[in-house]
Amino acid sequence: MLTIWTYDWIPGGDKGPRGFVRDLRLRWACEEAKLDYVVKSTSFEDRGPDHFKRQPFGQIPFLEDGGITIFESGACLLYLANKSEVLMPRDKADAAETLQWTVAALNSFEMISVPWFFLGGSKKPDNPLSDWLEKRLGHIEGVLQDREWIAAAQFTVADIIMADVLRQTRAAGMPLRPIIQDYVHRICARPAFEKAYADQVAHFTAADKARSS
């Protein structure tokens, strides 16, 4: 049985972070691969030594699997991918392509999109990272032009991370080109995403009720 750790609560609001917290990536992967999991909570407001011991940057998610604890959502996705070919095909070339695009989403795209968001996203008209982000979107558009999935000609864990970083970018106000928009729409129409999304929102909404009672 896997345990996905997330915060016990986060602030609400129109544009998230509810529905965008990174535990969603792990829920989604488990749903796709039909892996048994439970979700447990750690305090958002009081991040003590026990939290930092399991996640040295004081963030979430982290994953427990028997005696193994692993943090970094990207690492957790690759860890889960070892458990199921639904998430990463076993053919060597396909596995390499899945790994490559998982890391590309983390280190070639999110490396720009997250700091861009941090600097104000589209609300900051002279955001110094906007041009770079647009350029990367242009490259990704070229890649997606003739493929349904980002890697290995099938749904993989790379689609989970790529679609997630793209929809976060859109939520921060960057319009997506039609080909990318179609891709995100297609990947996020999967029942596993919808369940993961609904479950995360329900988790934080229930925490609101507990706090106000």
Add this chain to the structure above:
Amino acid sequence: MLTIWTYDWIPGGDKGPRGFVRDLRLRWACEEAKLDYVVKSTSFEDRGPDHFKRQPFGQIPFLEDGGITIFESGACLLYLANKSEVLMPRDKADAAETLQWTVAALNSFEMISVPWFFLGGSKKPDNPLSDWLEKRLGHIEGVLQDREWIAAAQFTVADIIMADVLRQTRAAGMPLRPIIQDYVHRICARPAFEKAYADQVAHFTAADKARSS
């Protein structure tokens, strides 16, 4: 036989990028694991469709292994780690920890350090990413306080990527705290790093001579 692809030439100068181009990570891993490899070049100045086909962002490095081509230095490192326990131990918990810290270097540290460098590094006194970068360095300092290697109580591919992103940050003008500085010094004193570094510098220096003749 593995082929590491890099540029045929890059501009020189006091502070790099020579000695910091990311093919170094792959050379270093191959040297550590004693994997046979050759280095081939693609044009820095004319990046044509053939380059973008193999690396859709027009960057390097990418790796060839028989019929498999894989880009993203982080993905290449994890790919090479599958070939040798020198780079990633086979024990499940140790392998998970190695994966976790490899991704942490890419997605929790380099995600800030590279945009920080892009925005001017320490030359920009009001660099809007400096505080965030300092905070992450503080967390990493805490982790390194009582360990020699970043993961799995032994040298792994996670040390290659972590030491590399840290020394790049130092080169961009961010002073490293003593514990981190000692770590980088220790990891980069390894003969495999020294050979990879010298070989990369020699590769670009030879290209200068060819251009001027």
